[in-house]
Amino acid sequence: MNSGDQKIQDNLRLVIIGGVAAGASAAARARRLSEKASITILERGEDISFANCGLPYHIGGEITERSALAIHTPESLAELLNIDIYVRTEATQIDTNRKMVIAFDSNEKKERQFPYDKLLLAPGAKPIRPSMPGIDDSRIMILRNLQDMDRIKNNLSNANDVLVIGAGFIGLEMVEMLAHLKKKVHLVELQDQVLPILDKDMVKHIQIELLDNGVDLVLGDGIASFEPKQKTVLAHLNSGKTIESDLVILSIGVQSESKLAEDANLELGIRKSIVVNEYLQTSNPNIYAAGDVAETADPILGHRVIVPLGGPANRQGRVAADHMFLGDKARPYPGTIGTSIVRVFSLAAGITGYSEKRLASESIKFQRVTVTANQHASYYPGAVPLTLKILWSTEDGRLLGGQSYGCDGVDKRLDVLSTAIKGKLTIEDLSHLELSYAPPFGSARDVINIAGFCALNITDKLMTPEYDIPTDDKKQLVDVRPKESADLHPVPGAINIPMTELRKRLDEINRNKPVVTVCALGKMSYFASRVLKQNGFEVSSFIGGINVKDPQPMQQINEKKDGDIKMEEQALSPLSLDACGLACPGPIMKIKESLNQIKSGQELIVKASDPGFANDFNAFCKANGLEVLSVTKEKGIITGHAKKMSQTPQTANVESVQSGATLVVFSCELDKVLASFVIANGAAAMGGDITMFFTFWGLNVLRKDINTKPLDKDFMDKMFGRMMPKGIDALPLSRMHMAGMGTRMMKWRMNSKNLPSLEGLMADAQKAGIRMVACSMSMDAMGITRDELIDGVEIGGVADFLDACNRTKTNLFI
Numbered sequence: 001m002n003s004g005d006q007k008i009q010d011n012l013r014l015v016i017i018g019g020v021a022a023g024a025s026a027a028a029r030a031r032r033l034s035e036k037a038s039i040t041i042l043e044r045g046e047d048i049s050f051a052n053c054g055l056p057y058h059i060g061g062e063i064t065e066r067s068a069l070a071i072h073t074p075e076s077l078a079e080l081l082n083i084d085i086y087v088r089t090e091a092t093q094i095d096t097n098r099k100m101v102i103a104f105d106s107n108e109k110k111e112r113q114f115p116y117d118k119l120l121l122a123p124g125a126k127p128i129r130p131s132m133p134g135i136d137d138s139r140i141m142i143l144r145n146l147q148d149m150d151r152i153k154n155n156l157s158n159a160n161d162v163l164v165i166g167a168g169f170i171g172l173e174m175v176e177m178l179a180h181l182k183k184k185v186h187l188v189e190l191q192d193q194v195l196p197i198l199d200k201d202m203v204k205h206i207q208i209e210l211l212d213n214g215v216d217l218v219l220g221d222g223i224a225s226f227e228p229k230q231k232t233v234l235a236h237l238n239s240g241k242t243i244e245s246d247l248v249i250l251s252i253g254v255q256s257e258s259k260l261a262e263d264a265n266l267e268l269g270i271r272k273s274i275v276v277n278e279y280l281q282t283s284n285p286n287i288y289a290a291g292d293v294a295e296t297a298d299p300i301l302g303h304r305v306i307v308p309l310g311g312p313a314n315r316q317g318r319v320a321a322d323h324m325f326l327g328d329k330a331r332p333y334p335g336t337i338g339t340s341i342v343r344v345f346s347l348a349a350g351i352t353g354y355s356e357k358r359l360a361s362e363s364i365k366f367q368r369v370t371v372t373a374n375q376h377a378s379y380y381p382g383a384v385p386l387t388l389k390i391l392w393s394t395e396d397g398r399l400l401g402g403q404s405y406g407c408d409g410v411d412k413r414l415d416v417l418s419t420a421i422k423g424k425l426t427i428e429d430l431s432h433l434e435l436s437y438a439p440p441f442g443s444a445r446d447v448i449n450i451a452g453f454c455a456l457n458i459t460d461k462l463m464t465p466e467y468d469i470p471t472d473d474k475k476q477l478v479d480v481r482p483k484e485s486a487d488l489h490p491v492p493g494a495i496n497i498p499m500t501e502l503r504k505r506l507d508e509i510n511r512n513k514p515v516v517t518v519c520a521l522g523k524m525s526y527f528a529s530r531v532l533k534q535n536g537f538e539v540s541s542f543i544g545g546i547n548v549k550d551p552q553p554m555q556q557i558n559e560k561k562d563g564d565i566k567m568e569e570q571a572l573s574p575l576s577l578d579a580c581g582l583a584c585p586g587p588i589m590k591i592k593e594s595l596n597q598i599k600s601g602q603e604l605i606v607k608a609s610d611p612g613f614a615n616d617f618n619a620f621c622k623a624n625g626l627e628v629l630s631v632t633k634e635k636g637i638i639t640g641h642a643k644k645m646s647q648t649p650q651t652a653n654v655e656s657v658q659s660g661a662t663l664v665v666f667s668c669e670l671d672k673v674l675a676s677f678v679i680a681n682g683a684a685a686m687g688g689d690i691t692m693f694f695t696f697w698g699l700n701v702l703r704k705d706i707n708t709k710p711l712d713k714d715f716m717d718k719m720f721g722r723m724m725p726k727g728i729d730a731l732p733l734s735r736m737h738m739a740g741m742g743t744r745m746m747k748w749r750m751n752s753k754n755l756p757s758l759e760g761l762m763a764d765a766q767k768a769g770i771r772m773v774a775c776s777m778s779m780d781a782m783g784i785t786r787d788e789l790i791d792g793v794e795i796g797g798v799a800d801f802l803d804a805c806n807r808t809k810t811n812l813f814i
């Protein structure tokens, strides 16, 4: 369409059925194109052009003024556009032969007739109310217009428990608002995930967010019937479970209001929506349909879709008006890709284009990757993680879809991806998108660029993606997170070799078995996979990371009341740490660094944006003599508040202060030594002092396996030294040794089951600060000198041993 010099069809009689998003937008555009046209809106309800997207937020009190939702009154819009508006007037029939709409005017209780040259159907879609026992109870409500909103609001004052059915966008908005109003909210969803339009892996954090906010979430269960009681409504679920509530809100989807079109013999499509062409014309060229009632084409793959969203409805109304007045000079509607977003407490989540499950169900070849990075520079205050999933065509790398969730910046990334999809951009284009960057807004490598890089790494075969953590024995899992993270949240079946140690510890990994590298967010595992690949391993990298795959609900910590804990040093001001922007285990490491500075009775306040920090904080405090006072979350920032326990038994957490263990390792048999290190490392992870006291045969564990220099020993000492196993590779098995065969079999078996080697366990023990003490007396007796022992071993006597015993509550003799 060129600008003002178009041939505009004036004097048209335009009738519009439905006066909200598509209808009002079409009327406004029509008037701008023609001052002479006669434009009439018929609206069944009381209001026109109101903001239905804002309804939940007025119920929840965020939009305080009801009037803010009514963008226009019928009178103000009629005056502004010089149009005729009939509210409370329902179109009941379309006479296509006479080009006449018949309507019932509820104000004057009479039938009216409206002749048209062009007719726009913009009646939208109505919330589904399935027929089932009890469904007609007045306490079971839907939300579509201002009157529904008023009804819900009025009934909420007497409601404590509210049941929301359906965890789509509107259902979740209602859940959040009801929780703000301090209602006990139950949410039931038939699918086994919330936001079924997104992929399951992208909503786990949303589900955790709901649980963290006290929502009673029931997934994979539907409503079978309702049983109205005197004061409550009892919902019977398919599973047999029942939920009693004061009010029920149904939000299980919408159904196109296409009865008029059906009766007028217009062509219907998916779920009885109205089929239109790219100018929104129905099968009758004088009748158009726009908004939730219409089925359009998606511009990605050209499939037919119905996408009931506000943006498309508004733009379709405009296109329909253009075509009515400008004919083939009008620009076509380019289709709907379904970009949508929802806020759920402190998180936002959304989608644009195709999801993985949709692509898979339509047998379209695609690849995918999930990445997580902070929404802006990590060092700038307020950095919080944002997760992005992109899907692209295997054939040409064209972007097919994107999903995102996080506390901040989700809308921006979805909009960039939506634009990229519409622009038919590829993953290569994504990697070079030039996005605005200064520390408060973004990063030099935005998460969108990172997604592009990762996608290219996959297509360039620099990285082999692994989308699930293998549970069988065919692959070995190498967890490359720092030890602190692995200790706090171990990956079952994985050996932990931190990325920083990987190059030195390659021989702990079986070269004959494919390796899957795992980390928190998928970045380090990629780095590790590059190291391993270049060292000859067959390796794949777990995409997304375990923090994304397996988030944990926050453990509920009740605020401690004043005076609950006796404080010895009341005057100490709290130690505050800001660990925002640091990924796990960064926040824990930061606390660890400051642990010695915290005095008994002093409080510690830590802020972190890592989503797993809440639980890490609890576990860490428990193991380190800190009592957790509270863990709270706001806008993605988790604040952990704890107090260091006093040393006195009356006030201290005795378990923490005296945790730890002393182990006497007498044996040099491999299995027993392995057991002793497993126990010691486990005890170290729980905090406290751990001392391993090696005596007599146990000293052999600490011996080096090579002679670094000739040792000056007498004959007997040399003989003794030769007869005893030298170092951990030579240790025998306590049973079924079979001249060394048993030991080899045991090592092979442990390796094939991804169990850590003794060497690995000893390295872990040293890293964890476990004291390894060689008994001086037995060294003398056995003729073992200090030079023969591995680095880091202390030499001590019985006093050392007894002192260690006094400080710990567990003493073991192996």
Ligand SMILES: Cc1cc2nc3c(=O)[nH]c(=O)nc-3n(C[C@H](O)[C@H](O)[C@H](O)COP(=O)(O)OP(=O)(O)OC[C@H]3O[C@@H](n4cnc5c(N)ncnc54)[C@H](O)[C@@H]3O)c2cc1C
Residues within 6 Å of the ligand: 017, 018, 019, 020, 021, 022, 023, 042, 043, 044, 045, 052, 053, 054, 055, 056, 089, 090, 091, 092, 122, 123, 124, 125, 143, 144, 145, 170, 257, 260, 290, 291, 292, 293, 308, 309, 310, 311, 313
């Ligand atoms: C609570 C809620 C929250 C939402 N939030 C969002 C959001 O955040 N983002 C988003 O993109 N979308 C959102 N939507 C969806 C969005 O509002 C719809 O997609 C959009 O309003 C559709 O516009 P429409 O013109 O097709 O239909 P509607 O806006 O539903 O308008 C249709 C009108 O036609 C009238 N009508 C129907 N039949 C007749 C008849 N026979 N005669 C006369 N009048 C008739 C109806 O009374 C209705 O007022 C939300 C919807 C709801 C209900």
